[in-house]
Amino acid sequence: xxxxxxxxxxxxxxxxxxxxxxxxxxxxxxxxxxxxxxxxxxxxxxxxxxxxxxxxxxxxxxxxxxxxxxxxxxxxxxxxxxxxxxxxxxxxxxxxxxxxxxxxxxxxxxxxxxxx
Amino acid sequence: xxxxxxxxxxxxxxxxxxxxxxxxxxxxxxxxxxxxxxxxxxxxxxxxxxxxxxxxxxxxxxxxxxxxxxxxxxxxxxxxxxxxxxxxxxxxxxxxxxxxxxxxxxxxxxxxxx
Numbered sequence: 140x141x142x143x144x145x146x147x148x149x150x151x152x153x154x155x156x157x158x159x160x161x162x163x164x165x166x167x168x169x170x171x172x173x174x175x176x177x178x179x180x181x182x183x184x185x186x187x188x189x190x191x192x193x194x195x196x197x198x199x200x201x202x203x204x205x206x207x208x209x210x211x212x213x214x215x216x217x218x219x220x221x222x223x224x225x226x227x228x229x230x231x232x233x234x235x236x237x238x239x240x241x242x243x244x245x246x247x248x249x250x251x252x253x254x255x
Numbered sequence: 256x257x258x259x260x261x262x263x264x265x266x267x268x269x270x271x272x273x274x275x276x277x278x279x280x281x282x283x284x285x286x287x288x289x290x291x292x293x294x295x296x297x298x299x300x301x302x303x304x305x306x307x308x309x310x311x312x313x314x315x316x317x318x319x320x321x322x323x324x325x326x327x328x329x330x331x332x333x334x335x336x337x338x339x340x341x342x343x344x345x346x347x348x349x350x351x352x353x354x355x356x357x358x359x360x361x362x363x364x365x366x367x368x369x
Contacts, residue, residue, distance in 0.1 A: 143298075170354065170355065172356060172357075179264075179362070180361060180362070181345050181347075181359030181360050181361050181362050182299070182345070182357075182359050183359075184356050184357070184358065187354050187356055189354065194354055195354060195356070230298060230299070232299075234355060243301055243304065244301075244355065244357055245301075246298040246299040246300070247298050248297055248298045249296075249297070249298050251296075
């Protein structure tokens with residue numbers, strides 16, 4: 140396994156610009172999750188996919204945020220009209236086929252976003 | 256709703272001393288519980304997990320945790336701290352009705368003094 144891969148690792152953008160993050164999960168993992176983590180806090184759940192279906196979205200995911208997983212493989216998280224409060228690390232994670240609550244969720248290295 | 260509370264945002268121990276990081280959970284259903292470690296500027300790595308089998312769970316790097324239902328606790332311990340253990344530790348509970356997503360505590364930063 141090559142692990143969960145995220146790109147870019149770091150992004151600095153001006154307020155009001157759009158940004159997109161990409162996540163490549165571990166091969167054949169059918170569940171994919173997005174989390175947001177700010178300094179000194181634990182990760183907060185944003186959304187998750189089972190294959191290409193987006194099954195849950197947190198209330199944290201405002202209308203400016205959109206996530207896709209078009210072919211059930213990689214996923215993208217787009218933030219439109221970025222605000223300074225969006226500055227955080229965005230973590231992607233995946234878990235294997237037929238995942239139950241006990242299956243391990245594997246995390247990527249995260250994508251740091253700084254909005255200036 | 257499920258939740259996790261980690262007692263102590265920062266714990267400092269001397270090298271060779273016992274490490275004890277506290278985690279209490281709230282769950283309306285039998286929980287699955289996890290400990291993850293995060294090194295600076297990195298993602299999260301699984302240390303260990305409890306999935307309703309043995310209540311004493313052994314993980315990587317010499318860590319272990321004991322599930323105590325009566326105390327709703329899942330504290331993480333290591334008999335002898337090493338400098339390389341310095342990191343942020345997160346306790347998490349899995350919601351069985353919500354696609355296996357994890358709900359994390361606030362984290363405990365562990366410092367190890369020489």
